Amino acid sequence: MSADAPRMDLRLAALVIGVILSTVDSSALNLALPSLAAHFGTDAAAVQGAASLYLAGSAISFLPISSIASRYGTVKVYRISLLAFAIISQFLAFSPNLHTLLVLRFLQGIAGAGIVGLVPGLTAATFKVHRGWALGMISASVAAGTLIGPPLGGFLVEWFGWRSIFYINLPFGLLALLLSSRLDELRGVGMLEGLRRAVHAPRFILALLSTVCFFIQSFGTNLLWPFYLEAGGMTPARVGLMMLAPPIILMAAGPLCGRFSDSVGYDRISWLGSMVLMSAALLQGFSGSVAIGLVGIGLGRALFQAANNAAVLSQAPEDTGPVASGLLSIARVSGQALKSLLAGTMWAHLEHGGSRQAFLSINLVLGGIAALAGMLIIGRGQWGKKRPASA
Numbered sequence: 001m002s003a004d005a006p007r008m009d010l011r012l013a014a015l016v017i018g019v020i021l022s023t024v025d026s027s028a029l030n031l032a033l034p035s036l037a038a039h040f041g042t043d044a045a046a047v048q049g050a051a052s053l054y055l056a057g058s059a060i061s062f063l064p065i066s067s068i069a070s071r072y073g074t075v076k077v078y079r080i081s082l083l084a085f086a087i088i089s090q091f092l093a094f095s096p097n098l099h100t101l102l103v104l105r106f107l108q109g110i111a112g113a114g115i116v117g118l119v120p121g122l123t124a125a126t127f128k129v130h131r132g133w134a135l136g137m138i139s140a141s142v143a144a145g146t147l148i149g150p151p152l153g154g155f156l157v158e159w160f161g162w163r164s165i166f167y168i169n170l171p172f173g174l175l176a177l178l179l180s181s182r183l184d185e186l187r188g189v190g191m192l193e194g195l196r197r198a199v200h201a202p203r204f205i206l207a208l209l210s211t212v213c214f215f216i217q218s219f220g221t222n223l224l225w226p227f228y229l230e231a232g233g234m235t236p237a238r239v240g241l242m243m244l245a246p247p248i249i250l251m252a253a254g255p256l257c258g259r260f261s262d263s264v265g266y267d268r269i270s271w272l273g274s275m276v277l278m279s280a281a282l283l284q285g286f287s288g289s290v291a292i293g294l295v296g297i298g299l300g301r302a303l304f305q306a307a308n309n310a311a312v313l314s315q316a317p318e319d320t321g322p323v324a325s326g327l328l329s330i331a332r333v334s335g336q337a338l339k340s341l342l343a344g345t346m347w348a349h350l351e352h353g354g355s356r357q358a359f360l361s362i363n364l365v366l367g368g369i370a371a372l373a374g375m376l377i378i379g380r381g382q383w384g385k386k387r388p389a390s391a
Helices: 010-040 049-059 062-072 074-093 098-116 119-126 131-160 169-182 191-199 202-231 236-242 245-264 266-287 290-314 321-353 355-386
Strands: none
Touching: 010 049, 010 074, 010 098, 010 119, 010 131, 010 169, 049 098, 049 321, 062 074, 062 098, 062 191, 062 321, 074 098, 074 119, 074 169, 119 131, 119 290, 119 321, 131 245, 131 290, 191 202, 191 321, 202 236, 202 266, 202 290, 202 321, 202 355, 245 266, 245 290, 266 290, 266 355, 290 321, 290 355, 321 355
């Protein structure tokens, strides 16, 4: 291995474990919701708050936590968030009633924002030379958590009960805490000044908008596949197995694509990813073959995600690292929310005209959104060329 080759070390392990911790917790909890409803004597709608309140707590906390991190230190806030997440998990396991559990999940969402909201910035600050590769490892970790969560949650609930979902967070949270002391600090100005600088940085804003487009397109397709495949008679179990393909591809190729982007440029690789996503959407739409989409969108995600995240953080204004990391998380959440509004609403209105036609129409829109992401990437590159340094 060459001297400048990227390699896994304890600092990256601290960030990877933190990401997997929060991802597995969210995806595993879905398997425990029926058991929670039975235990507390309520219905599915009531216990669904355990998932939605966590997301709400995270969404409203990204920027405030970034501001606190700017003032008191990102490494310190990240470590406190890990500890809080693990401790709240233990209180969740002993919740005496559903109301207490829901309040604790909201608080855990705030702690989760201090983990996932700061990880991109801390990764970029700690691995400056191999930023794309390290962010590729983080993307692969998210995919791993998504894959591990459901089967792990099902096993734990069946053999040890729903409380075990929360027990497992303590050892892994403490392990990440022990490994995180050597992370590089991400310094920045406060939230208001950081936002002021951010809105006056067009290339940074364009990079954030391309992130929103990516998550609309990518997760909109995730939402579309089950509706289309089950309308064609496929069982939910088989659909679930097929949908493992994109995260597996992301796990395998994400770090490699991120390392490639370190060499040839973040804009080039993220643009290539957007074109692969667009092509996959159009090809599966016209052919009706989901297999094309599964492979193409998995590869497109691997090419786009790490490179674009690196571009966002590289183009952030000076001394706005914590705020930029928080805004990146907000862009991700915004895209995930808009995908439901777009793909879900379109399917509801178009499926009556036939699932095949609905699948084509929605893929045309999603392909257009991927193309828009590519145009935004070109735009941020051209913006820098059109603004020469002042004399």
